[in-house]
Amino acid sequence: MDSPTATLLISCPDQQGLVAKFASFIYANGGNIIHADQHTNFEAGLFLSRMEWQLEGFNLSRDMIAPAFAAIAKPLQAVWQVHFSDTIPRVAIWVTKQDHCLLDLLWRWQAKELLADIPLIISNHTTLQAIAQQFGLDFCHLPINKDNKIQQEARQLEVLRQYRIDLVVLAKYMQILTPDFINHFPHIINIHHSFLPAFAGANPYHRAYERGVKIIGATAHYVTADLDEGPIIEQDVARVSHRDTVPDLIRKGKDLERVVLARAVRLHLQHRVLVYGNRTVVFA
Amino acid sequence: MDSPTATLLISCPDQQGLVAKFASFIYANGGNIIHADQHTNFEAGLFLSRMEWQLEGFNLSRDMIAPAFAAIAKPLQAVWQVHFSDTIPRVAIWVTKQDHCLLDLLWRWQAKELLADIPLIISNHTTLQAIAQQFGLDFCHLPINKDNKIQQEARQLEVLRQYRIDLVVLAKYMQILTPDFINHFPHIINIHHSFLPAFAGANPYHRAYERGVKIIGATAHYVTADLDEGPIIEQDVARVSHRDTVPDLIRKGKDLERVVLARAVRLHLQHRVLVYGNRTVVFA
């Protein structure tokens, strides 16, 4: 499975023959499909698909795949993306002071669980600068306060452009991004430290403790202008009891946060997540 | 373990020597403790305990246990209850039209998983009357509409008194009880079809679908005047995906509802749940 592959992610209005048309496009050009997943949302009348095939032996050059597929996609009003497995996405990790999600992502990156280039950590504090050094990453310190947020976001966008970043991962970045920033750079994954929509907003573990819940959770989602309301990619939970204090909930929550965020980032990097409306299809 | 036992449930302001005092009370009277659980909530300065011991060989007659323990408890400002394992609690199950929780509870009751007398089903519909017959239970049909709610609640209270009911289990009873009713009969367990506090209120499965969550849940809680805000006894969750339609969520949710409600009722009947503030200690 080591030869490079192409992946198509497609959404279009549902109609007959879509699987046949898309699969035939690949087959007619000599491609060998290794994964094909479809989902039809009948209420929305929407067909969503992910197809991955080996580029070895494929008759179309990489440059030609997009224009050739566009000819099929256009009459179907399909929205689509094509990705090549050896075009490695570039990721910037944003942090504040907590290191658990950052370290977990970097370990998985070193262990080749995350196929990405990670050239850069951005932070509003310098607390985690040493980790950047240790992993040989650039560290961009952009402190945020009430007065400089707009200017610093402009600076952040510039840095993302400069490093040709494809994906921002908010790995416990404790600042809210403005809708304007998100419009300019819509590829952002965040980890929220609760089982959304429970305990949206601040201090979820304190509130979980006060409410006396028996299970806590974490949620990885794409960031949209509506805080804590973006499309959910992954969630997981852990059982707690009356014996767990707030620090216990925070400690158990950290374990959830790291695995949930790592799974979401991996799914995204493998082009397994399709957003429609405020929901996701995860072709896992 | 078949000889009868006594169980003390105690809450009191924390201070030194409580375990020793309570355990010595039992030992000094010849009792053999078979379960002793304690929990100290340091913020609240509260000590909570459950002690269960064999009545065989205990030197105090059942009548004398409460007055004897009161002498110890009073100076400690303890709130406490004593229960005997062979005093079987009497339970009324309230339903509307859905049978899954009702059938599950009755099957567990027959299988001796729930040590209770269940003489009565109360419903605002007649849909499940046949189940009452099949299990040899009385069925009390009290239809509710906007105009008769107060009168019918008065009638419900009368029925509960008449049948000497200790615990009401709302097993998908789709009516809201008035604060007045709850004041008069505060021993009520409800099953909520979501992972509270997410999706409190109506139609949680539809809203979970629309939010695109990856996990759904169910919550069993004591009923208080604040709708869906009572102390949580038990919760559980199940993984869902984009493939799950609203009917799938409802189907998977039913499986959660029945086990979560059954576990909560069993814990309550075994006197393992202590409420403090709006939280519970579950000595499981």
Add this chain to the structure above:
Amino acid sequence: MDSPTATLLISCPDQQGLVAKFASFIYANGGNIIHADQHTNFEAGLFLSRMEWQLEGFNLSRDMIAPAFAAIAKPLQAVWQVHFSDTIPRVAIWVTKQDHCLLDLLWRWQAKELLADIPLIISNHTTLQAIAQQFGLDFCHLPINKDNKIQQEARQLEVLRQYRIDLVVLAKYMQILTPDFINHFPHIINIHHSFLPAFAGANPYHRAYERGVKIIGATAHYVTADLDEGPIIEQDVARVSHRDTVPDLIRKGKDLERVVLARAVRLHLQHRVLVYGNRTVVFA
């Protein structure tokens, strides 16, 4: 989604163009695919697929689908089955004395979670005969001892033929079937009361207790001549602790057994399970 559908389950040696060929067969005949799932096992060089499409508007009559598809399948050396959603499979449930799996299946059947005809319960004891009556099913009592097993299995096969049974569900049937019986009737699902391959064989809960495991499980699998070694369809687990006695493990295990068996039977009835070698693909 209520119009009838056809489902193809296909296994064949992997090669290029399979998705395109199979999907095109359906599209060319005017079918609307509502679910298409594929899996390629690269080590085995095997392609496995499930395609479901609406029969309304399909140009081939039901009788013609098999021969038409055979023409495509033969040169590909495909093994395949076609099922129609309104051809309801006929199921016999086999039990001994325990009722929890039987009742659970029958509830789900009444709640329309299991699309099957269930005309018959077979048992080597009469303990559960009343349940057959209650649900209006025939009850076939075939006691087994060391001397009569062969004759009784012949009788069982006759009964299965007579009732035109498609699937046998061993819902806590505490007898081992002979390889000869399994050869004659290979469509059998069993529930094993452990997380196989842990604690294969007898008394798994006692052995789990003795081993001090912190998690117990249950396994639903197709029955093969190798006891407890057939292809696994579904498994689930529950956490236990030192507080759980053997009866507690049995009680918690019963909850696992009923949901695991019910899920496996539902997956099978929806033609979502493909066996290859001793493994299954579950298109869930």
Add this chain to the structure above:
Amino acid sequence: MDSPTATLLISCPDQQGLVAKFASFIYANGGNIIHADQHTNFEAGLFLSRMEWQLEGFNLSRDMIAPAFAAIAKPLQAVWQVHFSDTIPRVAIWVTKQDHCLLDLLWRWQAKELLADIPLIISNHTTLQAIAQQFGLDFCHLPINKDNKIQQEARQLEVLRQYRIDLVVLAKYMQILTPDFINHFPHIINIHHSFLPAFAGANPYHRAYERGVKIIGATAHYVTADLDEGPIIEQDVARVSHRDTVPDLIRKGKDLERVVLARAVRLHLQHRVLVYGNRTVVFA
């Protein structure tokens, strides 16, 4: 809760009055119990208890606690240990080439989730030497082959003595220790990469794949002379499907291994684990 505490772990033949006696010992000497847990195993006739109390205000000096308690324990034939929360256990982590468990333990140690001194990593390879440097730990390289095992184990014991190690954590140490070594140093926790007793022995992920299980697991246990048969401290599981290849199982398994091992080590370091026979009581 930051003042130092003492913890008693006690096993003794069950009899009346044990809770009262042990709690009274603490109370009579002015101690404030902050956690008291008991468990009675009725088959074994065994009482097991963990009591933790604040040393501040306790009338017995630390030196006097053991002799004073021995006077109570001896007539009861109790086996017991006393620990002080500010006497930090010293841990050596043993590894071979895989870093995931090691890094996870060291990160938790830095995050103060594990209250231990970790002065030393021992390995039969040099692969992970850089991690020792990064965390400022000594690294002891003791390569093992068929001929030198006995000598190297002698050397290992010497190193453990020299560093005054209390606990050895086998964090993917891929060598089997001899019974003789285990006799000399019986405080060893191992992580096994399967849900024991399923797939004891080598290559559990390959065997799990071949068996087609739907759930994989990991097990942390104390090491005894019987390979993979020691008392289980903690287990956890993850769901897998036909889509998961052996490398996927290994990747998912690594996530299980690190959390299961970390939880077991934390429980041990907090003196929450009591071994009896081949089982554990975990006072979590």
